[in-house]
Amino acid sequence: MTTSDALISARSLTKRFDPFVAVDGIDFEVRRGEAFGFLGPNGAGKTSTMRMIACISPPSGGELRVIGMDPVTQASEVKARIGVVPQMDNLDIELTVRENLEMYARYFDVPREVAGPRIDDLLDFVQLTERSSSKVEPLSGGMKRRLTIARSLINDPDLILLDEPTTGLDPQARHLVWDRLYRLKQRGVTLVITTHYMDEAEQLCDRLVVMDKAKIVTEGSPRDLINRYSTREVLEVRIDDEVREKLIAAMQGSVDKVESLPDRVLLYTENGDATLASIHEQGFETVSALVRRATLEDVFLTITGRSLVE
Amino acid sequence: MNAYKVVARNRIVYWRVWRTSFFLTVLAPVMFLSAMGLGLGSLVEGDRAFGGLDYRTFFATGMLAATCMQTGVFEATYPIMAKIVWQRNYEAMLASPLSVRDIFLGEMLWVGVTLAQLAIPFFAVMAAFGIVDSPMALMAIPAVLLVGMSCATVVAAMTASLQTDEAFTWLFRLVVTPLFLLSGTFFPIEELPEWGRLVAQLTPLFHGVELVRQFMVGSPSLTTIWHIGYLVALFGIGTVLGIRAFEKRLRP
Numbered sequence: 107m108t109t110s111d112a113l114i115s116a117r118s119l120t121k122r123f124d125p126f127v128a129v130d131g132i133d134f135e136v137r138r139g140e141a142f143g144f145l146g147p148n149g150a151g152k153t154s155t156m157r158m159i160a161c162i163s164p165p166s167g168g169e170l171r172v173i174g175m176d177p178v179t180q181a182s183e184v185k186a187r188i189g190v191v192p193q194m195d196n197l198d199i200e201l202t203v204r205e206n207l208e209m210y211a212r213y214f215d216v217p218r219e220v221a222g223p224r225i226d227d228l229l230d231f232v233q234l235t236e237r238s239s240s241k242v243e244p245l246s247g248g249m250k251r252r253l254t255i256a257r258s259l260i261n262d263p264d265l266i267l268l269d270e271p272t273t274g275l276d277p278q279a280r281h282l283v284w285d286r287l288y289r290l291k292q293r294g295v296t297l298v299i300t301t302h303y304m305d306e307a308e309q310l311c312d313r314l315v316v317m318d319k320a321k322i323v324t325e326g327s328p329r330d331l332i333n334r335y336s337t338r339e340v341l342e343v344r345i346d347d348e349v350r351e352k353l354i355a356a357m358q359g360s361v362d363k364v365e366s367l368p369d370r371v372l373l374y375t376e377n378g379d380a381t382l383a384s385i386h387e388q389g390f391e392t393v394s395a396l397v398r399r400a401t402l403e404d405v406f407l408t409i410t411g412r413s414l415v416e
Numbered sequence: 417m418n419a420y421k422v423v424a425r426n427r428i429v430y431w432r433v434w435r436t437s438f439f440l441t442v443l444a445p446v447m448f449l450s451a452m453g454l455g456l457g458s459l460v461e462g463d464r465a466f467g468g469l470d471y472r473t474f475f476a477t478g479m480l481a482a483t484c485m486q487t488g489v490f491e492a493t494y495p496i497m498a499k500i501v502w503q504r505n506y507e508a509m510l511a512s513p514l515s516v517r518d519i520f521l522g523e524m525l526w527v528g529v530t531l532a533q534l535a536i537p538f539f540a541v542m543a544a545f546g547i548v549d550s551p552m553a554l555m556a557i558p559a560v561l562l563v564g565m566s567c568a569t570v571v572a573a574m575t576a577s578l579q580t581d582e583a584f585t586w587l588f589r590l591v592v593t594p595l596f597l598l599s600g601t602f603f604p605i606e607e608l609p610e611w612g613r614l615v616a617q618l619t620p621l622f623h624g625v626e627l628v629r630q631f632m633v634g635s636p637s638l639t640t641i642w643h644i645g646y647l648v649a650l651f652g653i654g655t656v657l658g659i660r661a662f663e664k665r666l667r668p
């Protein structure tokens with residue numbers, strides 16, 4: 107099923123750290139121009155997968171093609187055409203912001219006369235022009251992340267790999283990063299993003315795979331997955347422990363599904379308000395109740411019985 | 417071959433601090449040689465046990481080789497550990513078209529540059545003290561680069577397989593310092609007991625010191641080829657081991 111516009115294709119891709127299996131025979135395909143996501147909890151094997159695509163870690167088994175090439179035998183050629191934003195920033199702390207980009211331009215053999223204006227543009231794009239002669243260390247987490255993104259664009263790549271681009275950032279910094287990634291997507295750059303934030307996956311990804319315990323458990327667009335695995339709405343109720351089991355028993359038949367979490371009960375239903383009304387009619391007193399849209403978190407919960415972020 | 421890009425990166429960083437470094441690399445030999453020449457040297461003057469050399473010459477030639485070995489070893493410890501573990505520069509380089517081989521060879525080339533920055537001023541100071549008397553003496557400079565770089569390859573291989581930097585303290589205490597003292601640097605190995613002489617002849621520094629003395633004050637002979645061969649072989653083996661260790665560490 108390999109299509110000609112597949113930028114990455116993997117079949118039975120496996121990574122072993124003997125005796126441990128970090129990626130267990132996964133299949134996926136990333137098409138040119140799309141934003142593709144790997145959604146999964148910590149330890150699912152997302153980074154291991156990204157490092158194989160980035161030609162940093164050799165696969166232990168299966169097939170992998172990146173931009174039509176073999177990431178083991180043609181590592182330098184593949185790397186010349188991709189950009190990498192690793193999970194942990196690895197900026198050169200002994201260089202300034204601008205020098206970080208200049209040095210990377212050299213690693214990538216970007217001609218000096220091209221690199222100069224491109225660096226100006228990139229600094230502007232990630233809003234770091236004013237900090238260009240600053241050292242890296244005093245930058246905030248969000249700024250470092252943006253600089254890493256700028257660095258990944260120095261070779262004008264066909265494909266950018268972003269491993270948890272916003273983990274650890276405050277909401278404002280996250281939105282700024284999302285905004286930049288969204289613009290890249292509009293320019294037609296292919297993005298591969300890993301995340302354990304369902305809102306990030308929903309916001310950025312056209313298509314995603316859900317990973318858990320080294321395997322892909324499902325695949326589709328965020329909307330698809332929500333439609334497939336969840337109801338339209340979710341009613342979250344907090345209720346006293348004594349009546350909790352009674353509520354679950356009482357509602358079992360009248361909603362699609364009930365999930366009992368340590369602090370709350372989730373009821374999957376097409377109409378949250380109606381379900382809440384029916385709970386109250388049956389004489390249950392809720393501590394609090396919230397009706398919300400279903401999310402990818404619910405998809406993950408349905409498939410694995412656990413939540414995405416522990 | 418992208419190794420020169422690693423050198424370029426290190427040069428930019430070094431450029432910021434070159435004043436202090438340069439000052440120290442010149443000042444240190446001036447102080448040593450003055451102290452030895454005027455102080456200790458005069459105490460042992462006239463002694464014929466130094467291969468016919470005056471003690472200052474004996475000491476300076478030994479010191480040149482030993483300092484380069486020590487610097488080569490040092491450059492392969494903390495600075496490389498930092499780039500593997502603490503700052504993760506190599507990880508960043510590996511996301512570019514650079515390969516593990518480029519990185520390893522680049523770092524070893526850089527060790528060579530660092531050693532040249534040390535050896536050339538040292539040599540100049542020796543010349544100023546009247547120790548240099550033939551163009552052949554200039555060969556001592558590539559010789560000490562070879563000593564430092566060959567030791568660096570082996571130590572870099574070790575560094576890449578360490579989880580913490582604790583072992584470095586022991587490396588300096590148990591290996592570098594004894595080598596420094598016992599490889600014919602400060603006194604001829606003939607002073608050592610039989611087994612000590614044998615051990616000394618197995619050490620890279622002994623070969624380095626011999627080479628420097630042959631080029632600077634003696635005359636090259638067949639043994640010169642043996643000394644060079646030993647160091648070249650060490651460099652080759654160290655490079656193979658080093659690239660393998662880097663590969664294992666950086667591309668798990």
Ligand SMILES: Nc1ncnc2c1ncn2[C@@H]1O[C@H](COP(=O)(O)OP(=O)(O)O)[C@@H](O)[C@H]1O
Pocket residue numbers: 123126127128146147148149150151152153154155668
């Ligand atoms: N170099 C390594 N050696 C041994 N185990 C590893 C190594 N890298 C990752 N792992 C293990 O592989 C599993 C998957 O890790 P990772 O790919 O980082 O997951 P994720 O990015 O989804 O959190 C984890 O259990 C992790 O401990």
Ligand SMILES: [Mg+2]
Pocket residue numbers: 149152153154193269270
């Ligand atoms: Mg990860």
